[in-house]
């Protein structure tokens with residue numbers, strides 16, 4: 001399994017995984033915005049197995065924070081440490097850039113993702129009501145980095 005930066009030519013595969021993973025997938029433009037942008041703010045990381053993308057993580061740097069927008073692993077490849085590997089790669093990138101923290105939202109009923117974040121040292125710091133639609137609240141998670 002190779003964890004590497006995402007490139008423009010990966011976007012088709014990211015969109016395909018996104019559509020497999022979510023009832024309301026993000027459109028292609030959301031991926032283009034993060035991966036194809038000219039400045040340094042967009043972050044895309046993929047997990048590749050035998051030349052195929054099997055998972056991804058995307059987000060955006062906002063000053064000295066990383067806002068994690070999406071992480072997904074192809075259903076056939078879950079439970080093998082790929083989600084963990086993607087998050088660790090993002091954290092390592094954030095540490096290289098001297099970021100202060102990583103922030104994200106997760107659906108209240110997304111047990112797998114909540115466990116993943118807690119396992120990697122994130123803490124729940126609040127909720128956002130109806131963030132994903134009526135009666136679909138989000139937990140806000142944060143991980144403080146380094147000694148800051």
Ligand SMILES: CC(C)(COP(=O)(O)OP(=O)(O)OC[C@H]1O[C@@H](n2cnc3c(N)ncnc32)[C@H](O)[C@@H]1OP(=O)(O)O)[C@@H](O)C(=O)NCCC(=O)NCCS
Pocket residue numbers: 021070071072073074077078079080081082083084085105106107110111112113115116117119
């Ligand atoms: C959440 C997701 C990315 C996890 O990816 P994964 O590659 O299967 O996760 P890993 O194998 O790296 O698991 C790492 C840890 O996450 C937690 N975890 C993963 N799947 C879990 C599950 N089904 N139930 C409970 N905990 C789970 C565990 O703590 C696990 O550690 P362990 O293996 O030592 O028990 C994956 O389930 C997914 O793509 N879900 C659909 C998209 C999604 O909901 N993304 C999150 C949006 S906020």
